[in-house]
Amino acid sequence: MAWSADTEFDGFEERGFELEVEGRFVPGVYWTPRSGADRLIMLGHGGTTHKKTGYILTVAHLLLQKGFAAMAIDGPGHGDRDTTGISNGEEAEFERAWDQGGGTKASTSDWIASLDFVESEYGNRPTGWWGLSMGTMMGIPVVAKEDRICAALLGLMGFWGPNKSDLERLAPEITCPVRFLVQWDDEVVPIDSCLKLFEKLGTQKKTLHGNPGLHAKVPKFEISGSIDYLNRHVR
Amino acid sequence: MAWSADTEFDGFEERGFELEVEGRFVPGVYWTPRSGADRLIMLGHGGTTHKKTGYILTVAHLLLQKGFAAMAIDGPGHGDRDTTGISNGEEAEFERAWDQGGGTKASTSDWIASLDFVESEYGNRPTGWWGLSMGTMMGIPVVAKEDRICAALLGLMGFWGPNKSDLERLAPEITCPVRFLVQWDDEVVPIDSCLKLFEKLGTQKKTLHGNPGLHAKVPKFEISGSIDYLNRHVR
Numbered sequence: 001m002a003w004s005a006d007t008e009f010d011g012f013e014e015r016g017f018e019l020e021v022e023g024r025f026v027p028g029v030y031w032t033p034r035s036g037a038d039r040l041i042m043l044g045h046g047g048t049t050h051k052k053t054g055y056i057l058t059v060a061h062l063l064l065q066k067g068f069a070a071m072a073i074d075g076p077g078h079g080d081r082d083t084t085g086i087s088n089g090e091e092a093e094f095e096r097a098w099d100q101g102g103g104t105k106a107s108t109s110d111w112i113a114s115l116d117f118v119e120s121e122y123g124n125r126p127t128g129w130w131g132l133s134m135g136t137m138m139g140i141p142v143v144a145k146e147d148r149i150c151a152a153l154l155g156l157m158g159f160w161g162p163n164k165s166d167l168e169r170l171a172p173e174i175t176c177p178v179r180f181l182v183q184w185d186d187e188v189v190p191i192d193s194c195l196k197l198f199e200k201l202g203t204q205k206k207t208l209h210g211n212p213g214l215h216a217k218v219p220k221f222e223i224s225g226s227i228d229y230l231n232r233h234v235r
Numbered sequence: 236m237a238w239s240a241d242t243e244f245d246g247f248e249e250r251g252f253e254l255e256v257e258g259r260f261v262p263g264v265y266w267t268p269r270s271g272a273d274r275l276i277m278l279g280h281g282g283t284t285h286k287k288t289g290y291i292l293t294v295a296h297l298l299l300q301k302g303f304a305a306m307a308i309d310g311p312g313h314g315d316r317d318t319t320g321i322s323n324g325e326e327a328e329f330e331r332a333w334d335q336g337g338g339t340k341a342s343t344s345d346w347i348a349s350l351d352f353v354e355s356e357y358g359n360r361p362t363g364w365w366g367l368s369m370g371t372m373m374g375i376p377v378v379a380k381e382d383r384i385c386a387a388l389l390g391l392m393g394f395w396g397p398n399k400s401d402l403e404r405l406a407p408e409i410t411c412p413v414r415f416l417v418q419w420d421d422e423v424v425p426i427d428s429c430l431k432l433f434e435k436l437g438t439q440k441k442t443l444h445g446n447p448g449l450h451a452k453v454p455k456f457e458i459s460g461s462i463d464y465l466n467r468h469v470r
Contacts, residue, residue, distance in 0.1 A: 184434065184443075195430070198445070199419065207454075208419075210433070210443035219442075 003121075009057075012064045021113040024106060027051070027080040028073040028114050031060050037069035037125070039234050042115065042149070044131025044138045045072060046156070046216075047094050050079030050087050055223075059130060062227045068234075069122070073114050075138055076101025095162045098134075104166040108141040115148065124148070128234035130226065132156040132181060132218070133189070137163050144173040151233035153226045155181030156215060158193025159200075171197055177205040179229045181222055188215040238356075244292075247299045256348040259341060262286070262315040263308040263349050266295050272304035272360070274469050275353070277346065277384070279366025279373045280307060281391070281451075282329050285314030285322050290458075294365060297462045303469075304357070308349050310373055311336025330397045333369075339401040343376040350383065359383070363469035365461065367391040367416060368424070368450070372398050379408040386468035388461045390416030391450060393428025394435075406432055412440040414464045416457055423450040 004016040013034055019026040029051055041063050045056050051072035060070045074081050077097030084090060086097035101107070115127070129152040131139040136157035143152045152174070159168055178201055182194045198208045211219050239251040248269055254261040264286055276298050280291050286307035295305045309316050312332030319325060321332035336342070350362070364387040366374040371392035378387045387409070394403055413436055417429045433443045446454050 204447050206447060207457075208443065208445035210445070212439050212441060222442075 009064075010061065012061075017114075017117065019110075019113055019117055021110050022106070024102065024110065025081060026073055026110045026114060028071060028117075030069065030071045030118055031064055032069040032122075033064055033067060036122075037067055039067070040069045040071065040118070040122075040125050040127045041230060041234065042111065042127065042129050042131075042142070043070055043072040044111075044129065044135030045075060045078070046132055047075075047078075047098075047134035047137075048086055048089050048091055050074050050082075052079075059223065059227070062224065063130075063230070066227060066231050068230075069125075071114065071118055073110055075134055076103060076107050076110075078134075098137075098162045104137075104141050104163045107138045108145060111138065111142045112146065115146070126150055126234050128152060128230045129154070130230065133215070137161065137167070140167050140174065141170050143176065143178075144170040149176060150235070151177045151230060153179050153181070153230060155179075155209075156183060156186065156189060156194070156218070158189050158191075158195070158197045160189045160193045167197060168200070171200040172202040174202045176203060177233050178203055178207075179226060180206060180208045181218055181226070182208060182210045183215055183217060184210055184212045186215045244299075245296065247296075252349075252352065254345075254348055254352055256345050257341070259337065259345065260316060261308055261345045261349060263306060263352075265304065265306045265353055266299055267304040267357075268299055268302060271357075272302055274302070275304045275306065275357075275360050275362045276465060276469065277350065277362065277364050277366075277374075277377070278305055278307040279346075279364065279370030280310060280313070281367055282310075282313075282333075282369035282372075283321055283324050283326055285309050285317075287314075294458065294462070297459065298365075298465070301462060301466050303465075304360075306349065306353055308345055310369055311338060311342050311345075313369075333372075333397045339372075339376050339398045342373045343380065346373065346377045347381065350381070361385055361469045363387060363465045364389070365465065367453070372396065372402070375402050375409065376405050378411065378413075379405040384411060385470075386412045386465060388414050388416070388465060390414075390444075391418065391421065391424060391429070391453070393424045393426075393430070393432045395424045395428045402432060403435070406435040407437040409437045411438060412468050413438055413442075414461060415441060415443045416453055416461070417443060417445045418450055418452060419445055419447045421450045
């Protein structure tokens with residue numbers, strides 16, 4: 001359990017970390033304004049990408065500008081834990097990467113251990129989740145189990161894919177406010193399965209935002225709007 | 236075709252008007268900041284209500300505070316044109332009121348004539364539509380036909396009710412930006428029919444906002460958000 005390289009991220013501070021969780025190597029990254037932050041967002045990346053992929057850095061940057069700290073880890077079988085080529089865009093390997101990486105159970109333990117580690121250094125702070133697609137496959141189990149998370153931005157996922165049954169079981173256990181993004185022409189996760197997942201979220205403080213377009217084509221205004229949403233609810 | 240009573244509306248100006256359109260009596264109301272306005276919103280009320288029902292006045296007030304002018308008329312068989320008791324909440328009379336009032340064809344002519352009348356006095360200005368439920372039954376035909384309308388807030392309606400076939404025919408002709416509100420537990424208009432209507436809107440600049448709750452229980456944050464939406468798009 002150790003901090004690794006500290007670097008600079010456009011005027012903010014970026015700290016790598018490496019944990020061992022149940023025998024697994026968990027590589028993570030933590031970003032903070034130099035003056036510190038009193039709120040934290042956990043960023044779950046999408047399938048075939050990794051903890052520092054382009055749009056995760058964009059979201060982290062927007063959050064840091066609002067005064068949040070942010071953290072991310074590589075998901076099961078992704079990024080620095082890739083053994084299948086999934087992070088190079090080998091989409092056909094997605095399920096294998098997820099399952100060989102330990103799936104829902106490992107992912108949830110990894111995220112909780114990573115939050116514990118960050119809190120051991122920086123203390124407990126109001127914490128939110130931001131994650132689309134595989135970021136929601138990882139997010140729903142964590143948000144369902146973790147009282148420390150007080151709001152979540154989820155979406156681009158349905159009762160679909162390798163942890164479908166976990167999502168069905170855990171979605172009703174979510175009680176914090178959720179904004180849920182869907183793409184009406186989603187070619188990866190069928191829109192009907194996304195609407196069903198939204199419907200089954202246990203919280204009554206949930207809003208669905210739907211736009212035309214393919215899976216990865218979430219409009220920019222929804223991304224900036226998602227930051228404003230977390231800024232209002234993570235307090 | 237004449238202005239009637241001018242009154243005061245919490246510091247703003249309220250002007251009644253009465254038109255004759257294709258032999259029909261059309262009662263309307265126009266609200267404006269005393270200093271004038273360079274943008275206009277048309278407010279379509281819901282079924283069993285009327286042009287000055289409580290929530291329409293609330294929305295008008297929010298718009299006036301942003302510097303918009305606003306206008307409303309009574310829909311077919313509603314308000315001052317009521318012959319069935321519909322505006323007293325006789326919901327069972329809804330279809331009869333709508334049809335006896337002339338339905339889609341009469342409503343569309345009435346709205347266009349009312350916009351012409353207001354423009355004859357105040358000139359052409361960027362114009363938007365705000366209307367839920369029957370306000371969308373009236374709104375879709377007007378927005379589809381009227382190039383003068385540059386954005387619309389619609390919702391709480393689907394391929395349902397007395398002008399279902401008009402909505403199916405005209406929704407694809409809408410090309411301006413639309414925000415579309417739905418209530419996931421809508422007990423009046425089935426949610427599936429609402430999602431289908433959203434899907435068939437011709438514009439690609441459309442966003443669906445869905446929340447839990449019954450038909451008339453749109454969250455307050457969606458109402459204030461709808462004003463901000465029109466404020467950005469009606470320019």
